Amino acid sequence: MNIIKAFLTLCIIGFVAITALFIDFTYKTFSYRQTAQKADAIVVLTGGKGRVEEGVRLFRESRAKFLFFVGVDPSVTKSDLYRQKNGDPSADNVILEKSSRNTLENSIFGRDVIVSRDVRSVLLITSRYHLKRASILFRNSLPKDITIIPYPVDSVNLKESWWNHGGSFQLLFREFYKYCMFRTFFLLAPGDLRESVLPSVSGG
Numbered sequence: 001m002n003i004i005k006a007f008l009t010l011c012i013i014g015f016v017a018i019t020a021l022f023i024d025f026t027y028k029t030f031s032y033r034q035t036a037q038k039a040d041a042i043v044v045l046t047g048g049k050g051r052v053e054e055g056v057r058l059f060r061e062s063r064a065k066f067l068f069f070v071g072v073d074p075s076v077t078k079s080d081l082y083r084q085k086n087g088d089p090s091a092d093n094v095i096l097e098k099s100s101r102n103t104l105e106n107s108i109f110g111r112d113v114i115v116s117r118d119v120r121s122v123l124l125i126t127s128r129y130h131l132k133r134a135s136i137l138f139r140n141s142l143p144k145d146i147t148i149i150p151y152p153v154d155s156v157n158l159k160e161s162w163w164n165h166g167g168s169f170q171l172l173f174r175e176f177y178k179y180c181m182f183r184t185f186f187l188l189a190p191g192d193l194r195e196s197v198l199p200s201v202s203g204g
Helices: 002-031 051-060 103-115 128-139 166-188
Strands: 041-045 066-070 094-097 121-127 147-153
Touching: 002 128, 002 166, 041 051, 041 103, 041 128, 051 066, 051 121, 051 147, 066 103, 094 103, 103 128, 121 128, 128 147, 128 166
Parallel strands: 041 066, 041 121, 066 094, 121 147
Antiparallel strands: none
């Protein structure tokens, strides 16, 4: 009986701890705000609705010297994502990274693309629900002296009243689970992603 009580107590403690961590994760996810700060580069993690458009808009406002699209499909060309108009920043400063296929690879293959341009600060653009996981991966991939400024893009898939919306809850909990896995990994093996790799970089 004592063993059963101890097991139930551990289950309750575990449930309370996970619940508290999940609520904290959700609160911080919704605390991100779009910023007016400038940076050396805008880094867009492609794949989510609205990310590319927001990155292009900020680049056209001269919020950064470089615009990096990370995780681009190999069939996509630069002109598909950015068409220079009169008065726009040069398309020469728009760089496509086409090797990565997930967020972990985004951070690894995006690293040398960013570092090779002597960038010291980046606006990291991705969907709001994805931003905490993307931030921790890039923070543990990029050199420590590069400032990362998280920049959220909202989508219809994520409701602020997530507790009343099953799809939002599932989306947030999946992200929470993946974030916790990477957070645990970096606690056990800090800095492992800082090793240099040579991505396939395309200007077109």
